[in-house]
Structures are given as C-alpha cells and as structure tokens.
Amino acid sequence: QVQLVESGGGLAQAGGSLRLSCAASGRTFSNYAMGWFRQAPGKEREFVAAISRSGDRTVYTDSVKGRFTISRDNAKDTLYLQMNSLKPEDTAVYYCAADSYRGPLSSRGSRYNYWGQGTQVTVSS
Secondary structure (H helix, E strand, O other), X not given: OOEEEXXXXXXXXXXXXXXXXXXXXXXXXXXXXXXEEEEOOOOOOEEXXXXXXXXXXEEEOHHHOOOEEEEEEOOOOEEEEEEOOOOXXXXXXXXXXXXXXOOOXXXXXXXXXXXXXXXXXXXXX
C-alpha cells in the first residue's frame, strides 16, 4: 500500500502560480512512476503530467505544457507540481497517483494503483 496526501492547493488569480505537493508513505516511493490528474466540476478526470521513477522522464498534456512542471524528490518521498501562468480553466481538484507498472509513462488513470484524496485549485479571472 502507498498512501498519498496532496497539499498546496488554494485560490490564485489568473497569471499567478501555485505549487502542489504530494507526500507518499508506505512503500518505497522510488519504485513508482507518479502522475498528476485533475477533475473539474461536471467534467471527467483528465491527465495532467507524469514522471518516471528516477525523475529523468516527464510527459504533459498539451494544455499545460510550458506552464506546469512535474518533479519529485525521492529522498523526501514527495512529488511536486509547479503551476505557473494559471488560467481559470485550470480550476479543478488535483490528484496525485502512483503507478507500479515498469513501462512507459501513462496518461491513463486506470494504470495508476494508488490515489490521493485531492486538493482544490481555484483560479479566478
């Protein structure tokens, strides 16, 4: 079992920044690729970004490329999402997730074994 706890959400103005954190506990954090997903009211959950076990590979959905950066600190068992140039359409509950599969990074939520409880991000215009 891996327990994941997100933090860092809140209210930001358009153009502003927020940094999300995801603290992991339980199993060895570096054994898991990690991802961020988000779900806006009335919409399906969507992939945001993923990072490999060592942090040397990352992938992003097109809408956040150049604005968001995913990173991890395996010594601290923590995943991050730096969000810059925020837009109102970034408003959603953001979830971190852990993927135990040893293969290419995935944008499919079904590939991820463990999920956090989510943190709300609200961007005002």
